[in-house]
Amino acid sequence: MTEAAIPAARRSVVRLPLLGVKLSEPWLYLAPALLIVVVWTWAPLVGAFGLSFQQWNMLPHSEPRWVGLDNYANLVTLPDMGRAVSNTLLYILGLFPLSVIAPLAIAILTQDLSGPLRNLYRTLVFLPMIVAPIVAAVLWRWLLNEDHGLVNAGLSALGFARIGFLSDPDVALWTLVWITGWKLIGFSTLLLSAANAAIPASYIEAARMDGASRWRIVRDIRLPLLSPTILLLSMMTVLFGAQWSFVYINALTGGGPLRSTTNVFFLMWEYGFKTMSAGWSAAAGVLTFVVFGLAALGCLRLMRKYAVHDS
Amino acid sequence: MTVERGSPAFRIAVHGAMILLSLLAIFPLWWMIATSLRPEGEVFSTALFPASPTLENYRAALEALPMPRILWNTFAMAALTAAAQAASGLLAAYALVFWRFRGARTAQVLIALSWLVPFQVVMIPNYVLATRLGMLDSLAGLVIPNAAAAFAVLLMINALRSFPKEIVEAARMDGAGSLRILVEVIVPNLRAPLASLGVLAFISAWNEYFWPLLLIRRMEASVVQIGLQFFMTQEGNDWGPLMAAATMASLPILALYLVLHRQVIDSFMRSGIR
Structure with a gap:
């Protein structure tokens, strides 16, 4: 795959004078990045796996105790976990219209947009992406405030009942999904617009000459050619959607009301740092990693298949 | 119709x-x-x-939070993180693109897949390690665990793959060592992708929430996201000062965006979602 551009340097070796160790050059260049990911990602993953078979309250003077599969057995039977898992699915599914479907519709609708306004739209629409999540949490908390927020003021001016966006157990999760999606919708739209603009005009022209309707052009030409980007955004939504919501859960609802907004990532955080049951948190983490890891492999396989189709 | x-x-x-x-x-x-x-x-x-x-609300927010200190902490953290990610990413990509060696594939997979490990899964071991190393409430603690990022390495690999090999070859013929080739030949021609990576990493680090949430205990060592969260918990319904604090927390990024919006959008689009 990669061609060796400096064949002569292939076996070059560097001697570290102080340590008396010999290291080949590429490993020396690789060392900083590799060291960081091994020490702060892979070793802790192994550590979490070990911890998932132990009981530990994380206090400095207490020793972890081996409990075998107890943590897993407990987790599976806890109603907390069932709720967290089903909510995690709701977060992911709820995010799809905002991160994929609406952006796709807007990108296809606005494909011929040009002129000076186009750049202005781009600049504005992208803005939420760079807003800090906690700032997004603060400003939506204000806009959606039950007593004084602008949205509820508008609702009651129009004669509707006020909505407890963060206090009503039937609504709170969708509020958090909305805030998560608000940050993404513009970015996804730009990504899909760029992919859409890259479709050769000649394809569309040829289809039009053959008398294809607009809908058929979208269905048979645009959607298949956009599928790699659609898949990328879908994969991001599936893999990271529930993680992105964590900030809003922690900052705005604490998993409530009535545990209606908790998800597996928030559950791990609660077990780990609120109730100090490190073993439970680690076991939930291992299960989550396995499930999302398998989902990721599935997504990557799908993407590879469609990437070939694209060329 | x-x-x-x-x-x-x-x-x-x-x-x-x-x-x-x-x-x-x-x-x-x-x-x-x-x-x-x-x-x-x-x-x-x-x-x-x-x-x-x-500006009354700003005065109130500045009284409640040591804002200049917090903004400085955040700036230092974000700038150092961005510089470290760009440097470690460039070095790793240099090794992976210009050499063929045993273990290269494994190393690349270890780096690339690290982005799949959710932070919540590894947070307890990381927290324990940071505590043992005395990293709580410290700038080093905020920066070092994030000093390398999968997306930075992948962006640099892409940039180096399209780098003209003849130039490197010519420099090698002149007898330049690999470090000299990197510093004198490659880096000067890689300013655009390096800058775009730097901007992306800076914004991501500025907006980072989870790791500082674990690591920071004292307001003096805090970063702006945690300061804002603290302020919201304490004075949650003081809407004026709260919005003033949120505005101050966002201004540096908004100012950066005002100047560099085209580059920022391009670098986010090129790297996918971070």
Whole structure:
């Protein structure tokens, strides 16, 4: 795959004078990045796996105790976990219209947009992406405030009942999904617009000459050619959607009301740092990693298949 | 009935959709700034512009939070993280693109897949390690665990793959060592991708929430996201000062965006979502 551009340097070796160790050059260049990911990602993953078979309250003077599969057995039977898992699915599914479907519709609708306004739209629409999540949490908390927020003021001016966006157990999760999606919708739209603009005009022209309707052009030409980007955004939504919501859960609802907004990532955080049951948190983490890891492999396989189709 | 592409009705629909999306994006931010400028008695007003703007809320927020200190901490953390990610990413990509060696594939997979490990899964071992190393409440603790990032390495690999091999070959013929080739030949020609990576990493680090949440105990060592969260927990319904604090937390990034919006958008689009 990669061609060796400096064949002569292939076996070059560097001697570290102080340590008396010999290291080949590429490993020396690789060392900083590799060291960081091994020490702060892979070793802790192994550590979490070990911890998932132990009981530990994380206090400095207490020793972890081996409990075998107890943590897993407990987790599976806890109603907390069932709720967290089903909510995690709701977060992911709820995010799809905002991160994929609406952006796709807007990108296809606005494909011929040009002129000076186009750049202005781009600049504005992208803005939420760079807003800090906690700032997004603060400003939506204000806009959606039950007593004084602008949205509820508008609702009651129009004669509707006020909505407890963060206090009503039937609504709170969708509020958090909305805030998560608000940050993404513009970015996804730009990504899909760029992919859409890259479709050769000649394809569309040829289809039009053959008398294809607009809908058929979208269905048979645009959607298949956009599928790699659609898949990328879908994969991001599936893999990271529930993680992105964590900030809003922690900052705005604490998993409530009535545990209606908790998800597996928030559950791990609660077990780990609120109730100090490190073993439970680690076991939930291992299960989550396995499930999302398998989902990721599935997504990557799908993407590879469609990437070939694209060329 | 079909609306012809290019007809006035169609163009109105297109612009209407974009205007709606733009308003959706900026209105919440405008409301934050507008509220932050309203005097206390006017906070619940629904007027689009504050009738008698005041900086009173900013004074209150600055009294409650050591804002200059916090902003400086955040800037130092974000700048160091961005520099470290760009440097470690460039070095790793250099090794992976220009050499063939045993273990290269494994190393690349270890780096690339690290992005799949959710932070919540490894947070307890990381927290324990950071505590043992005395990293709580420290700048080093905020930066070092994030000093390398999968997306940085992948971006640099892409940049180096398209780098003209003849130039490197010519430099090697002249007897230059690999480090000299990197510093004198490659880096000067890689300014654009390095800058774009730097901007991306800076913004991501500035907005980082989870790791500082674990690591920071004292307000003096805090970063702006945690300061804001603290302020919201304490004075959650003091909307004026809260919006002033949120505005101050966002201003540096918004200013950066005002100057570099085209580059920022391009670098986010090129790297996918971070």
